[in-house]
Amino acid sequence: MHRCFSGLLAITLGSAAFGAVLTVSPDKPGHSLKPAPMNGTVLPIWYSPEKVKALTPGLQRGGFALFRYPNGTLSNEYHWNGKGSYDSLGIWHPSNTEFQAGFKVDTRHRGTNRNNYGSVFPSMVVDADTASFWWGVTEQDSIEPWLLLKPARTSIDSVEILWGAIRPDSVRIAGTSGDPMWSNSAVWSAPTAFPATDGVTRVKLPAAIKGSWLQIRFPGKSGAQVREIRLYAAGKLASGNSATSKVQVLAMGTHPANDRNAEAPSRWDFETFMSQLTRDYSGFDPLLCVNVGTGTPEEAAAWVHFSNVVKKYGVKRWHVGNEIDGNWEQGGPLDPAQYAARFLQFVKAMKAADPSIEIYGPVLSTMDFQSRPSGRGEANWMASFLERIGNAERADGVRYLDGVDFHAYPYYIPSGSGNPTDMLAAMDRIGPQLDTLNNYLVRYLSQPETRKVALTEFNASVSITYLLMHQTDGIGMADMLGHMASRFGDRAVTCAWEPAGGEPMNPDGSNGATYGSLRLFTPNRKGMATDVGDAPTSAFWGQYLATQAWIERGRGTGAPVSLPVSVTGNGKVRAFALSDSGQVSVMVLNLDSTADSVSLAGVPMDSGEVLSWSGRDYHWDATDW
Numbered sequence: 305m306h307r308c309f310s311g312l313l314a315i316t317l318g319s320a321a322f323g324a325v326l327t328v329s330p331d332k333p334g335h336s337l338k339p340a341p342m343n344g345t346v347l348p349i350w351y352s353p354e355k356v357k358a359l360t361p362g363l364q365r366g367g368f369a370l371f372r373y374p375n376g377t378l379s380n381e382y383h384w385n386g387k388g389s390y391d392s393l394g395i396w397h398p399s400n401t402e403f404q405a406g407f408k409v410d411t412r413h414r415g416t417n418r419n420n421y422g423s424v425f426p427s428m429v430v431d432a433d434t435a436s437f438w439w440g441v442t443e444q445d446s447i448e449p450w451l452l453l454k455p456a457r458t459s460i461d462s463v464e465i466l467w468g469a470i471r472p473d474s475v476r477i478a479g480t481s482g483d484p485m486w487s488n489s490a491v492w493s494a495p496t497a498f499p500a501t502d503g504v505t506r507v508k509l510p511a512a513i514k515g516s517w518l519q520i521r522f523p524g525k526s527g528a529q530v531r532e533i534r535l536y537a538a539g540k541l542a543s544g545n546s547a548t549s550k551v552q553v554l555a556m557g558t559h560p561a562n563d564r565n566a567e568a569p570s571r572w573d574f575e576t577f578m579s580q581l582t583r584d585y586s587g588f589d590p591l592l593c594v595n596v597g598t599g600t601p602e603e604a605a606a607w608v609h610f611s612n613v614v615k616k617y618g619v620k621r622w623h624v625g626n627e628i629d630g631n632w633e634q635g636g637p638l639d640p641a642q643y644a645a646r647f648l649q650f651v652k653a654m655k656a657a658d659p660s661i662e663i664y665g666p667v668l669s670t671m672d673f674q675s676r677p678s679g680r681g682e683a684n685w686m687a688s689f690l691e692r693i694g695n696a697e698r699a700d701g702v703r704y705l706d707g708v709d710f711h712a713y714p715y716y717i718p719s720g721s722g723n724p725t726d727m728l729a730a731m732d733r734i735g736p737q738l739d740t741l742n743n744y745l746v747r748y749l750s751q752p753e754t755r756k757v758a759l760t761e762f763n764a765s766v767s768i769t770y771l772l773m774h775q776t777d778g779i780g781m782a783d784m785l786g787h788m789a790s791r792f793g794d795r796a797v798t799c800a801w802e803p804a805g806g807e808p809m810n811p812d813g814s815n816g817a818t819y820g821s822l823r824l825f826t827p828n829r830k831g832m833a834t835d836v837g838d839a840p841t842s843a844f845w846g847q848y849l850a851t852q853a854w855i856e857r858g859r860g861t862g863a864p865v866s867l868p869v870s871v872t873g874n875g876k877v878r879a880f881a882l883s884d885s886g887q888v889s890v891m892v893l894n895l896d897s898t899a900d901s902v903s904l905a906g907v908p909m910d911s912g913e914v915l916s917w918s919g920r921d922y923h924w925d926a927t928d929w
Contacts, residue, residue, distance in 0.1 A: 348375025415555020468529025597635025707756030781846030858889025
């Protein structure tokens with residue numbers, strides 16, 4: 305649809321919205337905006353060179369430039385270089401001058417029960433195998449390791465701990481009836497300290513410690529090796545110690561020792577990733593994720609040295625670990641104090657290899673910053689991390705954190721149909737969360753306005769729903785990008801997840817009843833054909849309309865883009881505007897299913913164009929494939 309407006313490019317996603325009047329003030333000062341760092345995605349190690357080649361036309365059409373590697377969760381269980389050797393403790397030491405394909409690993413001293421995409425990894429704390437042990441390390445500044453255990457019964461009255469070769473001087477045990485994993489509302493009982501003597505420590509718990517969770521800390525500088533923990537209620541074993549124990553365990557501060565996984569090395573290795581995209585992709589901008597769960601600062605520094613000194617690739621962007629606050633990560637979780645200590649070690653080693661690089665952290669698993677408890681009585685995970693980094697920067701007179709990094713999949717539902725309005729409301733929540741994050745940056749860091757803000761994984765949900773193939777997801781993707789751009793301009797870095805995951809699946813488990821997928825492209829079916837290979841999905845078009853149609857097409861020639869100009873509207877409309885060389889571009893989003901119209905005030909309207917996207921323009925048949 306084309307209409308004449310003076311100097312105005314308006315892109316309306318979804319139906320026009322609610323009879324709203326939007327006032328645009330193009331003379332208000334803004335900040336510069338670069339679309340390339342906001343147009344990223346992930347090219348994980350389970351891809352092949354052939355798959356990436358097939359995806360390249362679609363990625364180029366979408367304007368994608370930033371590519372994250374080796375991926376998300378596997379970043380903490382992948383050694384980038386297969387040329388090297390293990391030491392006697394299980395630490396991998398790679399070469400920094402020679403290369404061969406990297407490989408996957410498993411944590412050697414796992415403390416956390418890990419159930420990840422159908423693979424179950426038991427905790428060595430309750431596995432009934434006293435030859436294995438969890439190894440919790442004390443980080444610098446005596447930041448001790450600790451455990452959370454959730455037994456089936458709340459009447460635990462005694463604890464038995466079998467030690468390995470390393471044991472602390474004492475243990476401190478507390479209890480809570482709250483949820484210490486996903487909320488800061490858990491209130492712990494006053495901890496009771498017990499001496500750790502001999503090879504076994506047996507303690508009788510005070511009544512005040514009872515609760516649905518137990519917390520066990522290991523103070524001191526030595527750390528702890530725990531072969532087994534047994535919980536008792538009225539003299540009976542209540543922890544079901546076995547390879548399939550139902551006791552949930554989270555172990556904070558696991559030693560990074562690891563063993564090679566039996567899987568064959570991926571052909572989409574680091575050298576292939578760099579050489580193929582450097583050859584095939586104009587403007588290729590890599591983002592490399594170093595291994596903090598089962599890796600070391602030495603390994604990360606070797607990667608920087610090999611990449612930028614030996615091969616002279618000049619990789620600028622790096623980040624430390626992936627979602628290590630989560631219990632699904634190899635070597636995880638880490639609390640913010642533990643992660644901050646490791647982050648500083650990694651940054652110092654990496655920048656010694658190349659001082660010009662940018663390093664991002666903490667790669668937090670969620671945009672709901674207040675929902676991730678710190679575990680040490682601090683405000684929350686993100687705030688605690690930033691406060692610790694800010695203190696270290698001021699003490700050392702050195703800048704360590706170039707960008708703050710997090711992920712967002714805000715629509716948490718069981719796999720199924722979902723609700724369009726609820727999905728859009730969840731995705732729109734990123735706006736106030738970004739304001740909270742910016743307040744943290746201002747509070748804890750010097751020169752906060754110079755720090756990048758990196759959203760390195762995002763989409764509506766990790767749950768499969770047909771709405772991921774519906775225009776709803778595209779509207780939400782554009783909305784999240786609009787919030788990032790309007791607040792941070794050329795400081796914004798984003799990566800949508802991901803071009804092509806597993807085959808699309810039915811969210812209700814049936815054959816062909818519904819259709820949804822977390823991806824940017826989906827395999828062509830029933831005669832579908834496109835000129836970019838696999839068919840672009842709603843997520844692709846949301847990314848495209850925000851970065852290419854709104855930002856790139858709205859750019860004039862010469863002057864830098866200025867964003868945001870002032871836009872006002874009603875509660876059901878999200879509108880984002882930019883101006884460049886007298887040209888104004890507005891992106892208007894309808895966050896509700898009711899259709900109506902939008903009028904714009906404050907901009908001359910005698911030439912220009914309007915582009916619209918709605919269910920009439922983009923529609924997947926969700927019931928017939």
